[in-house]
Amino acid sequence: MSLPWLVADVGGTNARFGLVTEAGGQPDTVAVLAGAEHDGLPEAVAAYLADHAGGVRPGAACIAIAGPVDGDRYRLTNAGWTGSVSELGIPNAWLLNDFEALAASLPYLRGEDLVCLGGPEPSRGVKAVLGPGTGLGVGGLVPAAEGWVPIPGEGGHVTVPLLDERDHEIVRALRADGMEHVVAEHLLSGPGLSRLHRGLALVRGVDAPRLSASDIVARMDDSLCAQTIEVFCAMLGTFAGNVALTLGARGGVYLGGGVLPRIVDRVRSSDFRRRFEATPTLNDYLSGIATTLIVAPQPALVGAAAWLNQHLSNLEYV
Numbered sequence: 001m002s003l004p005w006l007v008a009d010v011g012g013t014n015a016r017f018g019l020v021t022e023a024g025g026q027p028d029t030v031a032v033l034a035g036a037e038h039d040g041l042p043e044a045v046a047a048y049l050a051d052h053a054g055g056v057r058p059g060a061a062c063i064a065i066a067g068p069v070d071g072d073r074y075r076l077t078n079a080g081w082t083g084s085v086s087e088l089g090i091p092n093a094w095l096l097n098d099f100e101a102l103a104a105s106l107p108y109l110r111g112e113d114l115v116c117l118g119g120p121e122p123s124r125g126v127k128a129v130l131g132p133g134t135g136l137g138v139g140g141l142v143p144a145a146e147g148w149v150p151i152p153g154e155g156g157h158v159t160v161p162l163l164d165e166r167d168h169e170i171v172r173a174l175r176a177d178g179m180e181h182v183v184a185e186h187l188l189s190g191p192g193l194s195r196l197h198r199g200l201a202l203v204r205g206v207d208a209p210r211l212s213a214s215d216i217v218a219r220m221d222d223s224l225c226a227q228t229i230e231v232f233c234a235m236l237g238t239f240a241g242n243v244a245l246t247l248g249a250r251g252g253v254y255l256g257g258g259v260l261p262r263i264v265d266r267v268r269s270s271d272f273r274r275r276f277e278a279t280p281t282l283n284d285y286l287s288g289i290a291t292t293l294i295v296a297p298q299p300a301l302v303g304a305a306a307w308l309n310q311h312l313s314n315l316e317y318v
Contacts, residue, residue: 001092002059005308006049009098009300010041011066011258012078012134017048018301019056024309027301029053035079042087060312061085061093062304064101066135068154071095078134096307097152098300099139102256103129104150105296105303106141113296114254115264118273122252122290128243130155131257131294132192132236136185140247147310150303155246156185161238163275166203166231173202188236190259193217197228217262229266237275244289245282252290261295 005020007027015035018027031052038044041063049055063085067077074095075082085093096104106127127141136156142149160182162168171182174195179186187196190213197216201208201224208224219225236255244253253276260267277286296302 001312004053004056004058005305006045006058006061006063006090006093007301007304007308008045008048008061008063009101009298009304010044010063010076010081011035011098012076015041015044015048016298016301017045017052018298018305019053019058020305020308023312025305027298027305030298030301035081040081041074041083042089045088045090058090059092060308061088061090062096062101062308062311063088063093064096064098064300064304066098066133066137069095069097069152094308094311096150096304097137097139099129099131099137099256100150100152101300101303101307102131102137102294103127103139103141103303104148104307105299106252106254107148108302108306109294109296109299113294113299115268115293115295117255117268117291117293118276119252119290120288122254122292123250125251126247126249127251127254128240128247128249129254129256129294130240130243131255132189132259133257134190136188136192136239137257138243140249141251143251150307155243156188157183158242160184160187161235161242163234163238163278167235169203170196170199170231174199177202184239188232188239193228193232193259196232197224200224200228200231213259220266229263230270233263233267233270233272234275237270237272238278240272240291241276241279241286244276244286245279250289252292254292254294256294256299260293264293264295267293
């Protein structure tokens with residue numbers, strides 16, 4: 001199929017695009033478009049191709065979507081875009097869940113793309129990837145005879161992981177404040193930081209302003225903001241441990257998303273790793289699993305490109 005190929009990572013806030021100009025190559029001509037400035041995915045794709053890619057007509061595309069994918073149809077979980085990939089006007093276009101694409105990137109990330117959060121070196125076994133952004137994504141990567149197979153998931157919508165009494169107090173306070181059912185994404189995401197901040201304020205009985213995730217991260221000299229980040233990292237550790245056990249991810253657990261690269265030092269010094277290993281029966285199992293933070297700038301685009309290259313290569317032999 002003729003080059004270039006279009007790759008995209010479409011989230012609840014931004015849509016990231018790039019072009020693959022040679023088979024097996026990395027995305028270039030990368031641009032980030034604000035989702036709110038476009039009526040839908042076809043309009044955003046058209047704007048990228050016209051304004052950033054010289055009006056080229058891609059021969060194929062792989063679009064990673066932050067939400068459920070059903071064949072050629074998609075629905076963004078935290079934005080209003082929905083439709084079919086056939087509406088893009090690209091002859092050969094496929095959809096992936098965004099964390100399916102992020103999982104596909106893992107074998108191609110190296111060195112400065114990654115920060116160790118504890119445990120041994122990652123191995124070739126089954127890998128898990130999760131991360132807080134506008135929502136909370138989860139995916140996996142399974143080794144196969146030739147290459148890797150990424151698997152999508154919607155694990156961010158499981159019930160929120162609680163371990164100690166402070167966790168339970170926060171959720172009780174939020175439920176009393178009007179949140180009937182609290183799932184993991186409600187607290188372990190960018191908007192979740194704001195909810196955690198609110199919950200801690202209720203538990204402490206203080207009148208605190210409602211802050212955005214950016215405000216909370218920028219105000220580490222404020223005790224309530226600092227505690228919010230502490231609780232966030234601890235809960236994320238429990239959630240990551242649950243994902244590792246569910247997938248049998250002995251090849252490593254990787255953390256992505258837009259929130260954590262902004263607080264790398266806080267995550268490394270937090271209770272994340274202790275909570276990751278905290279299970280009454282399989283702590284030795286979890287202590288043998290690497291936890292790694294992804295800090296590469298556009299890893300899902302790398303994964304979409306890798307998936308497209310592998311998929312199109314396989315089609316040549318069918």
